[in-house]
Amino acid sequence: MDKNSNPAADARAAATGLWKTFAASAAAMVIGLACLLQATAQGNAFTTETLRRTEVADAPTLVPDLAIHDAAGNSSTLRQLLAGGGRVWIVDFVYTRCQTVCTSLGSVFQKLQQQIQARGLEGQVGLLSVSFDPAHDTADSLGAYRDRMRMDPAIWRVVSLSSPLDRRELLDAFGIMVIPAPLGEFEHNAALHLVTGPGMLVRIIDYDDATLALETALAASP
Amino acid sequence: MSGGPWQRPSLWIGLTLCVLGSALSVPPWRSLIEQSMVWHMVVQMPMLVAGGWLLAGSGIKGLGMQRFADWNQYGLTGFIASQLIAAYWMLPLAIDRAVVLPQADALKLVSLLACGAMLKASFDRSPAVLQLFFVGYAVAMLSSAGVFLATTDRRLCNAYSLDSQWDAGSGVVALGIALGCAWAWRLFRDTRRARSPMLKPH
Numbered sequence: 001m002d003k004n005s006n007p008a009a010d011a012r013a014a015a016t017g018l019w020k021t022f023a024a025s026a027a028a029m030v031i032g033l034a035c036l037l038q039a040t041a042q043g044n045a046f047t048t049e050t051l052r053r054t055e056v057a058d059a060p061t062l063v064p065d066l067a068i069h070d071a072a073g074n075s076s077t078l079r080q081l082l083a084g085g086g087r088v089w090i091v092d093f094v095y096t097r098c099q100t101v102c103t104s105l106g107s108v109f110q111k112l113q114q115q116i117q118a119r120g121l122e123g124q125v126g127l128l129s130v131s132f133d134p135a136h137d138t139a140d141s142l143g144a145y146r147d148r149m150r151m152d153p154a155i156w157r158v159v160s161l162s163s164p165l166d167r168r169e170l171l172d173a174f175g176i177m178v179i180p181a182p183l184g185e186f187e188h189n190a191a192l193h194l195v196t197g198p199g200m201l202v203r204i205i206d207y208d209d210a211t212l213a214l215e216t217a218l219a220a221s222p
Numbered sequence: 223m224s225g226g227p228w229q230r231p232s233l234w235i236g237l238t239l240c241v242l243g244s245a246l247s248v249p250p251w252r253s254l255i256e257q258s259m260v261w262h263m264v265v266q267m268p269m270l271v272a273g274g275w276l277l278a279g280s281g282i283k284g285l286g287m288q289r290f291a292d293w294n295q296y297g298l299t300g301f302i303a304s305q306l307i308a309a310y311w312m313l314p315l316a317i318d319r320a321v322v323l324p325q326a327d328a329l330k331l332v333s334l335l336a337c338g339a340m341l342k343a344s345f346d347r348s349p350a351v352l353q354l355f356f357v358g359y360a361v362a363m364l365s366s367a368g369v370f371l372a373t374t375d376r377r378l379c380n381a382y383s384l385d386s387q388w389d390a391g392s393g394v395v396a397l398g399i400a401l402g403c404a405w406a407w408r409l410f411r412d413t414r415r416a417r418s419p420m421l422k423p424h
Contacts, residue, residue: 025299028299028302028306033306047314048318048381187377
């Protein structure tokens with residue numbers, strides 16, 4: 001501070017500055033908090049995973065109509081398959097070489113298959129595993145996976161993309177992020193995706209909540 | 223300190239940190255932050271904040287934000303703004319977005335450099351008590367977020383493996399501790415200078 005300055009004028013200047021500071025701080029606080037709330041879906045989602053689940057529950061999205069093939073080598077498209085049978089589908093994403101999280105997803109699907117069989121819900125709920133590793137998952141690999149998982153073809157289907165170029169579009173549409181892991185494996189966010197007949201992705205549910213997924217699918221089935 | 227700003231080491235170290243921090247967002251170095259949460263959260267982000275801090279303190283006209291001094295008495299505005307920026311970049315979804323979207327990554331570079339510069343401007347204008355309030359809050363935020371990242375079994379970032387997240391969590395705790403220590407060191411240094419009769423006669 002200048003030695004020759006007038007203390008009264010200094011105090012006045014400081015007080016004016018203080019109001020400016022309070023205004024600027026309040027503005028920074030309001031803008032900052034608004035940005036944080038906007039980014040987190042009003043404080044509901046702090047991870048990408050919860051955000052995509054919140055967004056899908058609020059506004060269901062149409063899945064892309066990509067060319068696929070099954071273990072028998074039959075070609076079709078994703079929406080055609082989903083439209084077949086007028087069922088609600090519980091969809092998960094796999095690669096057949098997977099030893100880690102897909103194994104637990106596989107056992108979740110096995111349990112769901114048992115429940116669907118036991119309660120005779122074949123006409124209402126279907127299970128669909130989609131491979132995101134089209135380069136590797138040929139019809140033969142899918143067949144081996146189907147046998148290993150003891151899939152009941154009336155309930156549980158496994159398909160792969162016919163064109164590896166569609167992989168990005170598939171993953172983006174469902175909000176899956178795949179990252180390479182050691183030993184040629186992948187790590188990815190895993191969940192149960194509920195898709196209705198016309199190909200609308202309506203809910204994403206944690207794979208620990210298989211029962212909730214089944215009940216939600218039943219409630220959504222026509 | 224003597225000489226023009228171009229003779230000060232803080233300017234050159236600051237510039238180096240800014241360049242290195244920004245380079246981590248550009249291929250081929252980008253793969254480091256894409257594959258490792260530690261490189262992203264514990265190396266790149268603090269590097270940018272430190273770079274912004276040093277550039278703001280380098281004496282280059284305008285970078286010290288003296289023009290905004292009236293709006294930043296006691297450093298209050300700068301503290302609030304930088305705290306909010308830091309909080310945003312600790313959100314797992316913000317970290318994911320910076321990995322996936324180049325626009326979000328560019329926003330990260332700019333906002334964290336600004337965060338560092340604002341912190342420097344605010345530190346220079348604030349009494350130790352106010353610094354303690356904000357530094358204490360930042361240390362608490364970093365260490366609790368770090369412990370959570372390091373101990374949870376949930377993968378919080380879709381872009382990173384659980385192993386990478388655990389390592390980053392430990393790193394964030396270390397950052398929190400380092401920040402607290404750096405602040406305490408600075409306070410001791412300034413107190414000693416202030417008491418020294420050579421510099422400030424009472």
